[in-house]
Amino acid sequence: MTNMKRRTFLQSAALLSAFSGVKVARAGGSAPSSQPIIIDLFMRGGMDGLNVVPPWSGPDRTVYEQIRPNIQVPLPGANITNPVLDIGEVFGFHPAASGLRDLYLSGDLAIIHGTGLPQNNVTRSHFDAMKLVELGTPTSLSTVDGWLTRHLNSTPQITGNEVIPVLVSAGSNPISLQSYYNALTVDQVSGYHPNSGQFEAQHAASIADMYAGNSALDLSVSGAMDTLAIINELDLDNYTPAGGVTYPDTSFGDQLSLIAQLIRADLNINVATADLGGWDTHNGQGDGGGGFFFNKVTDMSDCVAAMYNDLKAAGLADQVTVVIHSEFGRRARQNGEGGSGTDHGSGNIMLVLGGRVNGGQSYGNFAGLSNDDLFDGEDVSPEIDYRQVYSTIVKEVLGNPNLDQVFPGYNNHVSMDFVPSDMIFRGGFD
């Protein structure tokens, strides 16, 4: 593991902190690094994309109302509390997604319709679907490393000198980072020490000494000790978001706030991930655009908007690309005539957000909701291989041309063209 800069950072921070509670941060006026950053947000449980971005008009709206009589998001009208948000297109946004809608209208957010696993590899198992997506190999569950791991190992944009190349704002690493041992993985930063007090430094040093080998556990402990040191050196308890942003007081809000905070601290983050679970709405999804799903979408939308607006106000919009996705979509039809939820499906939306995204537009392919248009007679059709979306980002935003290594077996990539031509990565930001 090469992390010279991390060592240097820790040493200098340790020295400086002896004199003051120094913050090694962008706010201090140091020259910011300019590397592109992907923030991958996994909506676990199978997010019902058809209700996040529901049909607003046209024949799909008619079918939508027929096949989802109890759980449709209604159009505006008398006595309608939570109508679809109009964006002047055939689709609108869920009423709880006003934050995302605003980002769409401001041109920051793009909707990609009809994404998913390749049709021959569709699975309705949560656990397999997540693995196939995160491993980046839809034909194999036994790949040893995650797709983000392979991106990190193959991108020319990482020098090996980063303080924190990867931040996981959660308790455990996602499968997309399988076999990567250098992530800072943390879900709360207060009191983060195995034995705080007058002996804490030597305590941590002794643990590090006991795990000095080269096994997965040794490397993990080594990463944990670095995490410890970094967290103890940064003043993370008092964060002021930029632009007057307020984060929702939820776990997801805390996770995204930490991501923004560490990005703004200029620790050379290239990849950040966080999860929001609870999307497995077989039952009690909510009606009239309200209920459980409304609260879920509120959490997602408000937190993502807060993070993005924070980063944007800090002048970092062009550096970050946020991807919101799930392991699969849900069945197009509600569960039977009395249904209050939806079972596991396949095709779904992906949302891509960033200063280098040509937002305010929809991409991909929505095949339609009529019986013949549904995949397997059941689902919004997965027309767009999810790797095509990621590959567009990896190549054109993150500046890693090695798609054959990031997504082995994925050939003949065609750009989805959601990156403006004047912003496509060309060997460095100016």
Place this chain on the structure above:
Amino acid sequence: MKQESKHRRQLVAAGLAAAALTAVPGANRAASQSTPSSSGTPRNTQATPTGIRAVPLPQQSFAHMVYARLGYGITPGEFDESSFAALPGATNADKLSHFVDQQLAGGNDVEVNARIADAGNYVTLNKSLVQMWSDHHVNSGSGLMSSSRPIYEMKRLKFLRAAYSLFPLQERIADFWHDHFSLDGDDYYARSTMTSWDRDVIRTHMLGNFKDFLIDTAQHPAMLYYLDNYNNSDSEPNENYARELIELHTLGVENYYGLAQQHEVPQIQVSDSGGPWPASGMIQEFYVDSDVYEATRCLTGWRVNDSSSLGDTGEFMYDDNRHDRFQKSVLVGGFANIPANQQVQDGYDLIELLAYHPGTAKHIAGKLARFFISDQPPQNVIDDVATVFYDNRYAANQLELVFKALFNHAEFANPTYWQSKLKRPFDSVVSAMRACQADFTVKPDDDNSNTLEYRMDDTGHFPFEWQAPDGYPSASGYWMSSTALIQTWKTMDWLIDRNNSGVYLCPIRVETLAEYQNQQANLTPENLIEFWMSKIFDHSPAGGWSGDPVFESIINFMIQQPSDGSYPPWQRNLTIPFDDLEDNNWPYRWHERLRGMISLILASPYFMQR
């Protein structure tokens, strides 16, 4: 609808895929493809790990291995070298066999029972399901009558039992099945019935017959609600439970053939007959989505008696008005093997098909081997255990035979796999309580227990709080995150530090002073570490611990210079004033150093690996 929990775990969160799937059948499940390692010269190439394992405990004894894997480690006076040596039998294998028999036979768990009685506030343990439903669901109040009192007690009791049971193997087995049939303990129906779930379902059947086990899991209100089958009806089919019943509880996703049609699935010959079994004996080797849909239909009308017009007892009920009465086809290539108008029998037929399917035997055997032996166990132990599972599928003690086959298997004793798994946070903390002889009755409404819960929650491994139906991951890789490691160590350190008016939960100082009372000149850092490592690992290598890498790391901690820099570092063989240790005197703070030293021993790979 499940309530969103305040906890961080996701409703559906994936574990790291360290458990390699062995069989990936199906036309759309191409053969394993190895990922090319990054070719060329990536500039941030990481070191390639040499394996899961950090340095293993040197010269680990057979007894230590047995207690680490089939319990919660060394417990001085109860589970240690001498207790193992005292077991009947001439060989280690004989002794292991006796130990397993003894553990599975069980008996009066005197210390657990005494501590429960002493706590005095475990009030739900003897309530029947119906009583519990009445007290904590229908007529719930606050405090002892609250709707969450049962889950609250079960969370606390799990620590108490694991730390003090004379039958820790039974606790490990219960832990396995709780994860296998995982449910979110704070869920609406689960929280008020968890005592029954643990007692009437998990512990009643964990050594019994798997089919009977499945039936009772399927019919308990906690599971019926958690996976939505209580709501599964002809007019509103809900496949949540049916899918997980097949994918997680029985056949396993390694036997999923994807979106193919039933008639496209390869078939195998079985000997079961009658009921749903075809006369030809030919059944599908794998399941497809249509099997999930058909299983969903079989289970329509399986619900909870949760309506006042029906009695509101909380018990299972079959509601014919909600049942899809037409014929069904499950796992037999598409013809109807479940005739129309069978009512509740449809569900029993389904469960029998699944419980007796050879794929289920393989799935469960693989999970058991990965849980108790290694993340990557040898295939022969999986095959052998699967055979025992399958051949005894009608036996009342099927699972007892399965566990005996697993633990007495030659590969279980194969040193290649010793210490190859990282203990999960709960196991680390409980084994620390045992190794350090903690006197700590974890119980409801108790400050120390509340703090323990709060700290354990930060580790990500607090009992019954995994929200997805796949259970807490068993794979070591999942628990190697910095959060899980740091928070586990922090929790163990709290255990060592915690005291009430000077009386510590763990008698570290008491034991140390007793040892050195009459040999005060020997109270040196080296001797202290030697004493405690030998005690915690119940073992002293030939030539002593000095020079061992863990020992030397801890020496550096013990002799470090005090914060007042005018005092020098101590020396490894310099006598520590006895009174300074007893009183934690400035500037060296020897009692605090002693406790930090214990924390370090517990944080070492020798303790963290099993």
